[in-house]
Amino acid sequence: MPERLFVCTPSKLGAYTDCPRRYRYSYVDRPAPPKGPPWAHNSLGASVHTALRNWYALPADRRGSDALPTLLKGTWVREGYRDEEQERAVFRRALEWLESYVDTLDPDQDPLGVERVVAVKTAVLAFNGRADRIDSRPGPDGPQLVIVDYKTGRTGLDADDARGSQALALYAYAAERVFRQPCRRVELHHLPSGTVAAHDHTPESLARQLGRAEDTARDIIAAERAVTDGTDPDEAFPVSPGVRCGWCDYRRSCPAGADAPAKEPWAAVERALLPADPE
Numbered sequence: 001m002p003e004r005l006f007v008c009t010p011s012k013l014g015a016y017t018d019c020p021r022r023y024r025y026s027y028v029d030r031p032a033p034p035k036g037p038p039w040a041h042n043s044l045g046a047s048v049h050t051a052l053r054n055w056y057a058l059p060a061d062r063r064g065s066d067a068l069p070t071l072l073k074g075t076w077v078r079e080g081y082r083d084e085e086q087e088r089a090v091f092r093r094a095l096e097w098l099e100s101y102v103d104t105l106d107p108d109q110d111p112l113g114v115e116r117v118v119a120v121k122t123a124v125l126a127f128n129g130r131a132d133r134i135d136s137r138p139g140p141d142g143p144q145l146v147i148v149d150y151k152t153g154r155t156g157l158d159a160d161d162a163r164g165s166q167a168l169a170l171y172a173y174a175a176e177r178v179f180r181q182p183c184r185r186v187e188l189h190h191l192p193s194g195t196v197a198a199h200d201h202t203p204e205s206l207a208r209q210l211g212r213a214e215d216t217a218r219d220i221i222a223a224e225r226a227v228t229d230g231t232d233p234d235e236a237f238p239v240s241p242g243v244r245c246g247w248c249d250y251r252r253s254c255p256a257g258a259d260a261p262a263k264e265p266w267a268a269v270e271r272a273l274l275p276a277d278p279e
């Protein structure tokens with residue numbers, strides 16, 4: 001019998017790479033252990049992403065920055081903030097980011113896709129993921145596709161982040177096959193600083209990232225099979241403690257996470273209220 005393909009998204013692969021135990025809590029254990037409270041930074045990221053998606057859904061002649069307050073209000077996710085005062089301050093900051101950002105966009109230019117799902121199968125993976133935006137831009141040999149990912153964290157990003165992002169590379173690999181057009185460029189658009197970190201992949205560098213994703217999938221399949229064959233799940237999916245434990249949804253269920261200092265759900269957005277750090 002042929003092996004079943006490993007169905008995955010970038011976040012599923014990333015969860016295992018970060019910490020096999022977190023992967024197990026998220027995708028294997030049923031019922032899953034209880035998660036901690038919602039994070040304000042996730043609410044902020046979701047609100048900004050949806051507002052931008054809805055901005056592109058407007059007719060081109062209404063795509064101005066004056067549309068943004070209504071759009072952001074309509075998509076605002078309220079969970080995780082310390083209090084209304086903090087939530088209002090973050091709303092104002094997010095609106096400033098969006099206003100500056102859409103000033104850099106051509107309202108007459110429709111992307112090829114906004115929050116577009118792209119999927120591809122390889123010998124090991126059935127990959128699917130939702131790219132924030134896929135642009136079609138003129139290149140020396142005809143149109144070429146660009147993967148755009150919006151970022152709302154405080155810290156700026158550089159070309160190494162764009163180059164090293166497995167998610168962006170997999171989106172590019174999949175988009176190239178879905179649309180049958182070259183897709184080598186990936187960009188991280190950091191809204192707080194208004195900077196763009198970009199990388200131009202080659203077919204070889206995309207193949208390397210795909211190979212790493214397939215290796216991760218094989219490791220996950222092997223760990224799941226080991227559990228089926230009787231290995232202790234704690235051994236098959238070991239903990240990988242580190243600074244990320246403080247931000248882990250399963251910190252309270254995890255023996256390693258119990259030692260990590262707890263973060264308040266609004267800790268990251270508190271930093272968003274400080275001036276953006278380009279470093």
Ligand code: SF4
Pocket residue numbers: 019021022025239240241242244245246248249250251254255256257258
């Ligand atoms: S608390 Fe840390 S070690 Fe435990 S699952 Fe989360 S990231 Fe992994």
